[in-house]
Amino acid sequence: MTLFKNSISITKVLFLLVPGIILSSNLGAMAQEVKSDYEIQQDFKKQYNEINNKLTEADNTAVVNEIIERVKTLEKNYTDHRELLNVALHPETFSSEMEDLKRRALAAKNQLATIEQQEEKLQELTQQVTSYDTRLEDLNKRTDSLRNAMQKSLNSEKQLTGMVRRYRESLEQRDELILSFVDSVMITYQKLQVETMQDLENAKKKARFNADGNALKMIMNIADENISLINTGKDLRAGDYLRMSAVQHEFKNMWDKIGDKLVEIYAEGDKQKAKENISTAIAEWNEEVTSKTWTSLNASFDSAGINLPKFNDSETFYQTLDSYLGESIKASEKGSGGTSLKNYKHFSSFWSNRVQADWTPYIIEANVLSNDQMATIDSQLATWASNAEPDSNNLLVYLLGFSILAIVALGIMLFREKKGSKA
Numbered sequence: 001m002t003l004f005k006n007s008i009s010i011t012k013v014l015f016l017l018v019p020g021i022i023l024s025s026n027l028g029a030m031a032q033e034v035k036s037d038y039e040i041q042q043d044f045k046k047q048y049n050e051i052n053n054k055l056t057e058a059d060n061t062a063v064v065n066e067i068i069e070r071v072k073t074l075e076k077n078y079t080d081h082r083e084l085l086n087v088a089l090h091p092e093t094f095s096s097e098m099e100d101l102k103r104r105a106l107a108a109k110n111q112l113a114t115i116e117q118q119e120e121k122l123q124e125l126t127q128q129v130t131s132y133d134t135r136l137e138d139l140n141k142r143t144d145s146l147r148n149a150m151q152k153s154l155n156s157e158k159q160l161t162g163m164v165r166r167y168r169e170s171l172e173q174r175d176e177l178i179l180s181f182v183d184s185v186m187i188t189y190q191k192l193q194v195e196t197m198q199d200l201e202n203a204k205k206k207a208r209f210n211a212d213g214n215a216l217k218m219i220m221n222i223a224d225e226n227i228s229l230i231n232t233g234k235d236l237r238a239g240d241y242l243r244m245s246a247v248q249h250e251f252k253n254m255w256d257k258i259g260d261k262l263v264e265i266y267a268e269g270d271k272q273k274a275k276e277n278i279s280t281a282i283a284e285w286n287e288e289v290t291s292k293t294w295t296s297l298n299a300s301f302d303s304a305g306i307n308l309p310k311f312n313d314s315e316t317f318y319q320t321l322d323s324y325l326g327e328s329i330k331a332s333e334k335g336s337g338g339t340s341l342k343n344y345k346h347f348s349s350f351w352s353n354r355v356q357a358d359w360t361p362y363i364i365e366a367n368v369l370s371n372d373q374m375a376t377i378d379s380q381l382a383t384w385a386s387n388a389e390p391d392s393n394n395l396l397v398y399l400l401g402f403s404i405l406a407i408v409a410l411g412i413m414l415f416r417e418k419k420g421s422k423a
Contacts, residue, residue: 047070182254226248239359294313328344
C-alpha cells in the first residue's frame with residue numbers, strides 16, 4: 001500500500017515537472033534563436049566594417065580586387081538574412097549598404113588605376129630627363145673643350161678652321177638635343193592627364209619620387225648654359241644665332257604650356273619662387289639670343305654689300321626689306337639698266353644662297369619672318385627681275401622665281417618632317 005502511494009506521488013511529481021521541463025526547453029530554444037539573430041547582425045556589421053576599413057586603406061588595384069571579391073562573398077552569405085539585417089540597419093537597408101560598398105570599391109579601383117598609370121608616366125618622364133641631362137652634359141663638355149682649345153690655339157689656320165667647324169657642329173647637335181628634349185617632355189606630360197593635384201601627389205608617393213631626374217633643374221641648367229654660350233661664343237654666324245633663337249622660342253613655348261605643372265611635380269619648398277627663377281632665366285636667354293640675332297643679321301647684310309637701314313625686330317626687318325625691294329622695283333621701272341640688273345643679281349644671290357638655303361627654317365621657327373612674308377619677298381624679287389633683265393630672259397626669271405618658292409616650301413617641309421621624326 002505504501003509502495004503504491006509512493007508511486008502515485010512520483011507520478012504526480014513527474015506530471016508536474018514534465019511541463020516545466022518542456023517549457024524550459026522551449027524557452028531555451030527561443031533564447032538560442034534570439035541569440036542567433038543577434039549574432040547574425042553583429043557578424044555582418046563586423047565584416048562590413050572590416051571591408052570598409054580595408055577599402056579606405058587600399059593603396060593598389062590588387063588589394064581593391066581582393067576587397068571586391070570579399071564584397072561579393074559577403075552579399076552572397078547574408079542575402080537570406082536581408083529582412084533581419086534591414087531591421088538592424090534602419091534607416092538603411094541591406095541592399096543599399098551593399099550597393100554603396102560596391103560603388104565605392106569600384107571608384108577606388110578606378111582612381112588607383114589612374115594613379116598607377118601616372119606613376120609609370122612620372123617614372124618615364126624622370127628617366128627621360130636623366131637621359132637627356134647626361135647627354136647634354138657630355139655635349140656641353142665637348143663644346144667647352146673646343147671653345148677653350150680655340151681660344152688657346154697656336155696651331156695653323158687650317159687646324160683652327162677645323163676646330164671652329166667642329167665647335168659649330170657641336171652647338172648644332174646640342175640645339176637638336178634640346179629640341180628633342182622639349183618634344184619628349186611635352187609628349188610624355190600630355191600622357192599624364194592628371195585630373196587633380198591630389199592624384200599627382202599620390203602618384204609621386206607611390207613612385208618614390210625623387211629629384212634625380214628633376215626636369216626643373218635641367219630646364220634651369222639649359223637656360224643658364226645657353227646664356228653663357230651666347231655671351232662667350234666664338235666664330236658664330238647669323239645662322240647659328242637664328243637656330244639658337246628658334247630653339248629658345250620652342251623652349252619658351254614648352255615652359256608657357258606646362259611650366260606650372262612641372263613646378264607642381266618637381267619643385268621643393270617655395271614653388272612660386274622656383275617658377276619665377278626659371279621664368280627669369282628663360283626671359284634673359286631670350287633677350288641675349290634676340291640681341292645677338294639682330295646684330296648678326298645686320299652684319300650679314302652689311303658684309304654682303306647690301307646697304308639696309310638698321311633693324312632690331314621682326315617688324316622693322318620686314319619693313320626694311322619691303323622698302324628696299326619696293327624702291328629697287330621702282331628704279332628698275334625707270335630703266336636704270338645695268339645698275340638695276342647688277343643690284344638685283346647681288347641681292348638675289350645673297351637671298352637664295354644664304355637666306356633661303358641656310359636660314360629659312362630657323363627664320364620661320366624663330367618668328368623672324370613668316371611664310372607669307374617670305375613669299376611676298378620672293379614675289380617682289382620676281383617683279384624686280386622682270387624689270388631688270390632683258391625681255392628675252394623674262395621666262396628664265398619667272399622660272400627662277402617659282403624655283404625659289406619651291407625651295408622654300410621644300411625646306412620648311414623637310415624641317416618639320418625632321419622635327420616630327422624626333423618626336
